[in-house]
Amino acid sequence: MAEPSHSLRAAAARVIQAVEQGQSLSQCLPPALLRVAERDRAGLQALSYGTCRWFHRLDAELDQRLKRPLRKQDRIIHHLMMVALFQLRFSQQASYAVLNETVEACRELNKPHLTGLVNGTLRRAQRDGEPAYPDSGTTLSHPLWMREKLRHNWPDDWQAILAANNQQAPMTLRVNARRTSRAAYLARLAEAGIDARATRFAPQGIQLQQAVAVDLLPGFAEGLVSVQDEAAQLCTGLLDLQPGQRVLDACAAPGGKTCAILEACAELGEVVAIDQSAERLVRVDENLERLGLVANVMAADAGATDSWWEGTPFDRILLDVPCSASGVIRRHPDIKLLRREADITPLAAIQLDLLTAMWSVLKPGGRLVYATCSIFPQENHRIVERFLKQQDTTQLVHIDAGWGRDMGAGRQLLPEPDSHDGFFYAVLERVAP
Template sequence: MSAPKGGSLRATATRMIHQVAHEGQSLGQLLPPITATLPVDERGRLQDWCFGSCRWWHRLQAELQTRLRKPLPRRNAMLESLLILGLYQLRFTRIAPHAAIHETVETARELGAPKSLTGLVNGILRNALRDGEPPFESDAVHYSHPEWLVAKIKANWPEQWPALLEANNCKPPMTLRFNRQHHDQQSAQSALADAGITASPGELAANAIRLAEPCPVDRIPGFHEGYFSVQDEAAQLCTELLELEPGQRVLDACAAPGGKTGAILEAEPRLSEVVAMDMDRDRLGLITENLERTGTHARLIAADAAETDSWWDGTEFDRILLDAPCSGTGVIRRHPDIKLLRRETDIAELADTQLRLLEGCWSTLRNGGRLVYATCSVLQQENKRIIQRFINSHMDAQLVPITLDWGEETGYGRQLITGSQDQDGFFYACLVKSPAHWV
């Protein structure tokens, strides 16, 4: 079954779903070049079909397997993606069922399927409509997650796992961070209300505002002038934990796309210097865009933060934010393709990278300085166990308790579990460099 370029919106969605499921590409890479060319209504449909099909892939694939007499051959993988999209529209959208079936069959023809396969598509979807959804064989199917991830989350969170997995399948809110150099909570809400945007204060972060409904950033008053930024509440907490003061030198070690760098500069504009780093030189451009929009400045470096010989000038930092690369298991609701892209073997590799980054950054921190370690993961292997391993091997590392009233205390930092207060899943730990701790 071929996959010609162009064509209908469903064909475009099918190709993207296929590229995620069978070629390992992410929707974050695939969607922007296409959605930028589409009208708003088509953009929304394409995003919903792609995100929804990835969100419910494991559940829909399990149903599809029960309806096939034998597995589809690899050469028909595109057809599998189309059937997943068709089942998604039947199970989770308000599209009229017969219209969904008809358009899916037409898309099969458009993608070059022979008559035998278009008949298969028609039969499977009509039977699915007639029979309803089959019983679920496992928690992994019910919650539409890979088996290995369900097992890890159950082991890490034996009481909270059902709510966590459920939250991963919910559409997240749109949350803003207002720039305190231009707004306080009251004036920020008033500005949004004047623009016809219903919003309420966040529950966790001081500068957070949650929108009742997502909206294009062009509708947000002052967005392009840096008065507001889009950032989940959990991610906003880093600036409070850094305890920034005038004159400090700050490192944002894994900074792209720059949301936290901007938040740092907004929170304390009198810092002596902010250095924002990322290994990917291309992603430094995203930091530049964010800083230009907010009217702030940082020194940008393209380097691996762990390889200090390649970038560090020997001047120590007062504060370091290490928002380490991670599994992203705390932001699955925003990036449901993580369920298809992440592999169990990735976790140990990521943990090694996280520890290596922590080691490198620690050597650049002054005595008495503070390092905030953060991930958007809910897996202890990337979070509390990293901090535990680091403290056990560094007598000058002192864990500072986080006394703020959010998340779960783990003994080595605090964990926000996805959706517990309608926020992303995030982990934070605060470490202070204390030579006296050697004694």
């Protein structure tokens, strides 16, 4: 049974607490949405994403306002006040409603003894306005380690990256070239009253002026389009797909790139899509079915080639490795809370191991595209440089493109407001030793 509507803020506080304890929004938000009234679900999603996006800034303000931290067993009220501060600072919600309903939510969370603290703290916040912060990094609301890493890696761009991460990402579509053209679909969007434009770099990409529910997109159920960021769409051009080729998407879930590969060249010999998570492969199958496409989908660890590879090498491999996801924070603001600096070195080891394993199943003369949604060089061109030193059968292919920045061993896109996510690509070909 759905909770009463006044529980919206209590539900949001529970979501933020779950994220702080290590759950992703994709894990903890869907069940939370089912526990609130249907009319409140969009609001709960907006509160959860917004509070995560500005978590470090809201947390800093609250720390200034509280004389002492709340006890561990009362931490949920800290999160409740952060949700309220988010509304006071970043929404159009009437302040009296925020204050009154937050106090009610405090009671619902079984903390009636803290209603006075909540009421007083939020009234002072409303009256005094937002405080000054010691540095611009706090204002831009990222964890200290991430700010410093980006400052070191991108000394001329780090503040722009932080600002871009706090913008809501645009909704971008990939037109299914097997079913229609981009020009034809733009016309259909115009007929439906949906404002859109062609993307700058992805040949099948369309960016919407405002996000809409997918069931309002003309022909979505029939497979005319898919939702995919422009940067992620660039993989198909780099693969140089040709009829008859055997193609591997090595870390395939949720299937956007697998489907893009199949759409880009209808005469491919076979497309194999593998992922370690059988649960996430369900999304791959769903996407293939909606688009009317066929791939050989397998649950497997790409790096353990002995467990799944039958011996026939691949002409093309897309290796979109597990990474920090530092380039897609604007779509997944919980990354700011979930990712740790200590994660990067182990991830880099996994990335290099996967690249080495995939090289063993690539045909001589074949091409591998290494991809990440990271903006940390340690996961990107430095991995490729390390690999090039280890392998004498590797030739780096220069990416001649109008997008991104040439890093020597690959090309880096940084997140851009009202445009693409942060992404990295490198293209390698296997030659005789």
